[in-house]
Amino acid sequence: MTDATPSTIQIQCDRFSDILVFLPKLHGTSHLCGKLPDGLSQFANLRQQWMTWFDKIPETTSCLSKLHSENSLSGKITSSSQINSTVARIISSFAGTSSVYPDFLEHLRTTAYELLQNAVFCAPLDATTKTPKYLGHTRAEEITLTELESPSYIFHEAKDYAAIGVHDSFGRLEKKRIIRTLAEAHTHGVRDASSADHSRGAGIGLHMVLTLADHTMIRVIPNKSTEIISFFWKYRRRALFEERVQSLSLQMPSSFA
Numbered sequence: 001m002t003d004a005t006p007s008t009i010q011i012q013c014d015r016f017s018d019i020l021v022f023l024p025k026l027h028g029t030s031h032l033c034g035k036l037p038d039g040l041s042q043f044a045n046l047r048q049q050w051m052t053w054f055d056k057i058p059e060t061t062s063c064l065s066k067l068h069s070e071n072s073l074s075g076k077i078t079s080s081s082q083i084n085s086t087v088a089r090i091i092s093s094f095a096g097t098s099s100v101y102p103d104f105l106e107h108l109r110t111t112a113y114e115l116l117q118n119a120v121f122c123a124p125l126d127a128t129t130k131t132p133k134y135l136g137h138t139r140a141e142e143i144t145l146t147e148l149e150s151p152s153y154i155f156h157e158a159k160d161y162a163a164i165g166v167h168d169s170f171g172r173l174e175k176k177r178i179i180r181t182l183a184e185a186h187t188h189g190v191r192d193a194s195s196a197d198h199s200r201g202a203g204i205g206l207h208m209v210l211t212l213a214d215h216t217m218i219r220v221i222p223n224k225s226t227e228i229i230s231f232f233w234k235y236r237r238r239a240l241f242e243e244r245v246q247s248l249s250l251q252m253p254s255s256f257a
Contacts, residue, residue, distance in 0.1 A: 008055045013245055019210070020183055023175070026250060029055055034214075034245030042160060043233045047215050047247060050231070054217055054249050063219055063227040064165040067156040074154040080120050080143040087112045090155045094162060101238040107212040108162060111230050112155070114205035115166040119151035122205075123168040123226065132172075161214075165229040173218070173226045175252055182207050210246055219251040 010031040011022050019032050026032075031051050036044050057063060068074065073093050077086060090112050091105055117139060124145070126133040134143055152167040206228075210216050213230035220226050235241045 010051070013247070016211070016246055019246070019248055020179070023182075023248075023250070024179055027253070029251045030249070032248045032250075034247040036245075037240045037243040040233075040240065043214070046160060046233075047231075050215070050217070051249055054219075054251065057219075059221060062152075062167060062225075063217065063229055064152060064154045064167050067154045067163055067165055067229070069156060072154055072156040074152070076150045076152050077116060077120060078145050078150045080139075080141065080145075083113065083116045083120065086116060086153065090164065093155065094157060096157065096162070096234055099236060100234050101236065101241055103238060103241075104232065104235070108164070108232060111209050111212050111232075112153075112164050114208050115164060115228055115230065116151065116153060118205045119153075119166050119168045119226075120145065120149075123151065123170045123172055124149040125170055125172070160234055162232045162234070163229055165227065167225060167227045169225055171220050171222045171224045171226050173220050175250075178206060182210070210248060213246065214244060215247040215249070217249040217251075220253075222253065 008029045008031070009026070010033055011018075013019055013022070013032050013034050016034075019034075022030075022032055031054075033047070033051075036047075053066060054063070057066075064074075073090060075086070077083060087109055091109050094105065094108065097105065120143065121134045121137060121139065122132065124133045125131065133149075137143060148169055151169075154163075154165045156163045156165075209228070209230055212232075214233045215231040217229040217231075218227070233244075235244075
């Protein structure tokens with residue numbers, strides 16, 4: 001364990017289960033750095049650059065703003081029916097198909113879908129009851145969102161990676177729920193954990209995101225916003241994808257853990 005700043009720690013993780021071991025003990029800004037395959041120092045350097053930026057970003061600045069460029073694809077989801085078409089636009093805009101392993105696009109598609117589904121169905125609160133407004137709705141139902149409820153998204157592609165970011169205006173993602181559902185999904189599989197947790201919630205989708213993405217950044221400002229950015233390194237061979245251990249950067253106050 002090494003201190004990046006007095007309030008930031010970095011921990012090397014040699015297996016995905018290490019995340020479950022260390023995550024309950026962390027607060028503030030923390031980085032769980034998964035092991036990368038040998039010879040891929042460019043991705044380690046890239047990850048370090050993003051973590052350094054993540055450490056310093058002020059609360060008043062959206063994490064998604066870092067991904068904005070003239071080539072990025074961004075917008076807001078104003079109804080649940082837009083999720084599928086938005087995911088399709090993201091996939092069709094990806095230009096590096098010939099330089100990545102065969103399942104790359106499917107991993108990108110699944111992650112985008114899960115992030116948007118969670119932001120639409122799990123994040124919004126009912127203004128009167130202060131309970132999840134749409135959690136009991138099926139994913140097939142048509143939901144029209146208010147301006148406050150409409151999540152923002154961005155897709156950015158660079159030479160060595162692609163990234164998907166989603167922002168909601170509620171800041172309800174608690175670490176204890178992430179830990180519980182990640183543990184269930186890691187132990188019993190995503191399908192069984194989903195059956196056990198009838199509300200489904202953000203944890204199941206987040207388990208899939210953490211499993212598929214190479215590096216995931218999560219920042220929660222309680223009752224204000226949740227932002228998640230998933231990074232995918234452009235591996236040319238699936239073997240490299242299978243060798244790596246996922247990484248997680250978390251910024252969440254200890255009082256909201």
